[in-house]
Amino acid sequence: MSDKENQDRPNRAATVGIHGRSPGGRIPGSPVVSPIVQSATFHWAKPEDGDLLYSRYGNNPNQLEVGQKIAALEGTESGIVLGSGMAATAMVFLALTEAGDHIVASSHLYGATRSLLLDELPRRGIETTFVDPDVDQGWRKALRPETQIIHIELPTNPTLRFFDPRPIAQLAKEKGITLTCDATFGSPVNFRPSDSGIDVVIHSATKYLSGHSDLIAGAVAGSEDVINQVTLMSRLYGPVLDPHAAWLLDRGIRTLDARMTRHNENALLLATWLSEQAGIQTVIYPGLATHPDHVLASELMVGWGGMVSIVLEGGGAAADHFIGKLELVTAAPSLGGVETLVSQPRYTSHAGLTATERDAWGIPDGFVRISVGIEAIDDLIIDFAQALEAIRL
Ligand SMILES: Cc1ncc(COP(=O)(O)O)c(C=O)c1O
Incomplete structure (x- = not known):
């Protein structure tokens, strides 16, 4: 060809x-x-x-x-x-x-x-x-x-x-x-x-x-x-x-293309839903109009990707609590797999930085990175909803 x-x-x-x-x-x-x-x-x-x-x-x-x-x-x-x-x-x-x-x-x-x-x-x-x-x-x-x-x-x-x-x-x-x-x-x-x-x-x-x-x-x-x-x-x-x-x-x-299509769809739906929930200070997703690079990402990316980050209002303690309550979603470093994973960069990829450095980089305590998998979105939302509810109690 x-x-x-x-x-x-x-x-x-x-x-x-x-x-x-x-x-x-x-x-x-x-x-x-x-x-x-x-x-x-x-x-x-x-x-x-x-x-x-x-x-x-x-x-x-x-x-x-x-x-x-x-x-x-x-x-x-x-x-x-x-x-x-x-x-x-x-x-x-x-x-x-x-x-x-x-x-x-x-x-x-x-x-x-x-x-x-x-x-x-x-x-x-x-x-x-x-x-x-x-x-x-x-x-x-x-x-x-x-x-x-x-x-x-x-x-x-x-x-x-x-x-x-x-x-x-x-x-x-x-x-x-x-x-x-x-x-x-x-x-x-x-x-x-x-x-x-x-x-x-x-x-x-x-x-x-x-x-x-x-x-x-x-x-x-x-x-x-x-x-x-x-x-x-x-x-x-x-x-x-x-x-x-x-x-x-x-x-x-x-199956990369088929998986990415579903990652992109699920992540956009989840990010949109998370933006409407109490207890979350920020939702970061290039597909949201609130994202600082939304326009450029829309021009240069075919899909906005399967990664969503959130910052919880209660800081590090809230993030630990929230992750502990998740039942379907798994806490593990890494990303990009078919299953939804969550991690806190302060414990994993950015553990080498001080809290002040992480703050300056936009990764305050309470920051949770979500690698959105290709499960049924309704099941993911049910799990995130019950974990958010638990930390609000
Ligand atoms: C953006 C990025 N680059 C490189 C790496 C390193 O990849 P590996 O763990 O396969 O060595 C990672 C791992 O998480 C990553 O997130």
Whole structure:
């Protein structure tokens, strides 16, 4: 299929999630679903035997198949899957920098990514300047001659901000800097970073891509050149994805579009309902007109996503009480699975910050992050209603 035909096809993500860039062969007797090639190594004696396959090299058939499928979903030349979202982020940073280089990063980042930039990479001679995306000209002012990467997260965790990546992409292009984006929260169904000029897309595939909270995986999509560099780094550091997990990830992606449609619907219904309830100070959801980035998110996102955050009036004690009362909804870190999960960032992703820092970031005590699953919305509302009622008593 030519690029033009690809673009014109309706339901692109729905189709690509199932078939990849092109449907498989039509050989009678061949399996409709690729088998799991649970082999560490492959017969090979000399260069004439073709490519040397070895599962740590990232070229096991299951790893290759799902990496290519993610590239197709993201609209990039190439893609690779890795052992976790953090492995994906770390391999990108290490592949694109060397000692003496500099990174400019959004201050709205997943906690471990922030620690990687703040605490770990300086030990390897790589410094980071953090920029508040709301500050005008902040990105340009933070650049240095040795800046190699601008790194952003969209939508952000857990405040669900969505700022405009297009001017940042223009700036990066002008300066010859690589713009990387952790797009875990949207999934390629809701937001395709490459359409906004972002060079490299990073996912915690543990979340929406796999979709069932049953594996840990990461993915990187970008140009052939960048993916080759990331592959090289991964061959040295070794954070590869096991073939069975790669197969499971591919299976999850086959239903990604259908799941995201339901996540988007449920989250909008829940956020709207929560906005009408007593005891809640704030409801944060890009699909609500009250959200600071509602207009931009509506322009750049296909759906507003499955994440909803709330701030309870009673602070941290109310959040503990509320979560303790939930019966169907489960308290657990992580997100993007079929089941609804709740967590408090003060205990999980942002535990490394002080309460004052969290306040400044819009994550006060009482902040509860909800990963809205694909259960019947009425059952979710019944459960949230009884837990809210319990904390009001
Ligand atoms: C936005 C974001 N990026 C990256 C990660 C790290 O992913 P993993 O746990 O798969 O390493 C997470 C984990 O919660 C996340 O929320």
